[in-house]
Amino acid sequence: MAVQTVATTPVTPVDLGPAAALSCRECGERFELGPIFACSSCFGPLEVAYDLPAEDPEALRARIEAGPENIWRYAPLLPVPADVAGKPNLNPGFTKLVKADNLARELGVTGGLFVKDDSGNPTHSFKDRVVAIAVEAARAFGFTTLSCSSTGNLAGAVGAAAARAGFRSCVFIPHDLEQGKVVMAAVYGGELVGIEGNYDDVNRFCSELIGDPLGEGWGFVNVNLRPYYGEGSKTLAYEICEQLGWRLPDQIVIPIASGSQLTKIDKGLQELIKLGLVEDRPYKIFGAQAEGCSPVSAAFKAGHDVVRPVKPDTIAKSLAIGNPADGPYVLDIARRTGGAVEDVTDAEIVDSIKLLARTEGIFAETAGGVTVGVTRKLLEAGLLDPALTTVVLNTGDGLKTLDAVAPTSGPTATIRPSLDAFRDAGLAH
Amino acid sequence: MSVNVRIPTILRTYTGGQAEVAAEGATLSEVIADLERKHSGIAARVLDESGKLRRFVNVYVNDDDVRFEQGLDTVTPDGAGISIIPAVAGG
Numbered sequence A: 001m002a003v004q005t006v007a008t009t010p011v012t013p014v015d016l017g018p019a020a021a022l023s024c025r026e027c028g029e030r031f032e033l034g035p036i037f038a039c040s041s042c043f044g045p046l047e048v049a050y051d052l053p054a055e056d057p058e059a060l061r062a063r064i065e066a067g068p069e070n071i072w073r074y075a076p077l078l079p080v081p082a083d084v085a086g087k088p089n090l091n092p093g094f095t096k097l098v099k100a101d102n103l104a105r106e107l108g109v110t111g112g113l114f115v116k117d118d119s120g121n122p123t124h125s126f127k128d129r130v131v132a133i134a135v136e137a138a139r140a141f142g143f144t145t146l147s148c149s150s151t152g153n154l155a156g157a158v159g160a161a162a163a164r165a166g167f168r169s170c171v172f173i174p175h176d177l178e179q180g181k182v183v184m185a186a187v188y189g190g191e192l193v194g195i196e197g198n199y200d201d202v203n204r205f206c207s208e209l210i211g212d213p214l215g216e217g218w219g220f221v222n223v224n225l226r227p228y229y230g231e232g233s234k235t236l237a238y239e240i241c242e243q244l245g246w247r248l249p250d251q252i253v254i255p256i257a258s259g260s261q262l263t264k265i266d267k268g269l270q271e272l273i274k275l276g277l278v279e280d281r282p283y284k285i286f287g288a289q290a291e292g293c294s295p296v297s298a299a300f301k302a303g304h305d306v307v308r309p310v311k312p313d314t315i316a317k318s319l320a321i322g323n324p325a326d327g328p329y330v331l332d333i334a335r336r337t338g339g340a341v342e343d344v345t346d347a348e349i350v351d352s353i354k355l356l357a358r359t360e361g362i363f364a365e366t367a368g369g370v371t372v373g374v375t376r377k378l379l380e381a382g383l384l385d386p387a388l389t390t391v392v393l394n395t396g397d398g399l400k401t402l403d404a405v406a407p408t409s410g411p412t413a414t415i416r417p418s419l420d421a422f423r424d425a426g427l428a429h
Numbered sequence B: 001m002s003v004n005v006r007i008p009t010i011l012r013t014y015t016g017g018q019a020e021v022a023a024e025g026a027t028l029s030e031v032i033a034d035l036e037r038k039h040s041g042i043a044a045r046v047l048d049e050s051g052k053l054r055r056f057v058n059v060y061v062n063d064d065d066v067r068f069e070q071g072l073d074t075v076t077p078d079g080a081g082i083s084i085i086p087a088v089a090g091g
Helices: A057-065 A071-077 A101-107 A127-141 A153-165 A179-186 A199-210 A226-243 A260-274 A295-302 A327-337 A346-360 A366-380 A398-408 A419-424 B028-038 B042-046
Strands: A019-024 A046-050 A097-099 A113-117 A145-149 A168-174 A191-195 A218-220 A251-255 A284-290 A341-344 A390-394 B002-006 B020-024 B057-061 B081-086
Touching (some): A127 A153, A145 A153, A153 A179, A199 A218, A251 A366, A260 A284, A260 A327, A284 A366, A341 A366, A346 A366, A346 A398, A366 A390
Antiparallel strands (some): A097 A113, B002 B020
16 A cells, blocks of 8 residues: 655544545555545545445434434544534534525426525535535644635635634635635634635645645645545535435536536435435436636537636636646546536626526525526526426525626615605505 | 756655756656656656646646646746646645
């Protein structure tokens, strides 16, 4: 077994529950659990390999259902110690799966349309899920500082989780993010550093920092803790299936930034099938990007199996990763399941944010506008079947990206406080 | 042309633990060939069997991602800083 130099000496033995090893997704080489993320043979991404519970599915379902109403109900399937629910963490998850009948009518979906609304997490994005797992890995490996490269949502999630769990935090963001995300990242009291560049520049900076003594002893949730961090997105798959009555959705529309979330949702669905927790039936996975940063969509449409990086230019900043690490795997999964990858313009994103708000009372951030917009486009193109059960992800809260809709969302009228003025405004009907 | 190459942690077993090494070459391809002469085995980690950059390796010449430039044919000016970085980060 190959062993790499690690930044800190892990507390031994490392207790991360059912996690048995790290395995290279490219070449299959296995490594001991540790704060490493790339294969030393081929640079491929490492992911957690498990000894999953050999348990009667009925008993395991019952054990999960009796668990806490957060992601720790799935602790037997995650790289966390069995007593994780008792440790200081933000305890995210078990967000609402909203049956979106009004939106379904508007879009012509008859088979059941659901919005998995992850704006209900503690810092109002799905990032709380992945960070919660990374915090447990950081604890296990003895780190005392948490860090990340972020398009905004992750910075807030790391800052908040560090505050709760007793870590120092120092996070890095592009200097020109939306104010809502900057304030949310800063308010938790950790260090917040704006980098003069785009997200890919920030990401590159963090990858270099981690190999330098300056970054020694730091747990970068999406770099050296990335194999563990990514597993948090599996909980979206688990929750969707449990909330559908332990059933796979037929179709699921997922936003793509690095592509990690989409690949881990697929991994989660596959695990549920293997464990017998859901019936094994076909499902299709669809990826959603903004046109101004659509390298995966472009590769999908061109029939390529590699992703050519782009320079992002879109209002969907949380998805503005021009060099997506998991892009090739997203292509594999979309093609394997019979899904697709599509993109929408910034104008379509704004329209779709408003459509979701108007029909379901859900105010999504720009990434949610991307998934709703792509859902509409895929239905029109006949790639999504309106007669099948479809789940659309909203991964963050619209309050974080007010700039996107502020120019076209405001008071209908401003009037004097008099009945005459109200009548004159023509709103009394 | 003499350049400085930043080596990621997972390749430092080939450079005796050094995080930065000097190399010669007018293009990235030549620089990698020189690295291989000085630190045997390193090229096979960065290049695949067909001699192309592995898909999970990012290489920057003076802050420019070579995938936006000419790939392995990217010119490496005298004194350039070259970074080899695992691509599987972020998101």
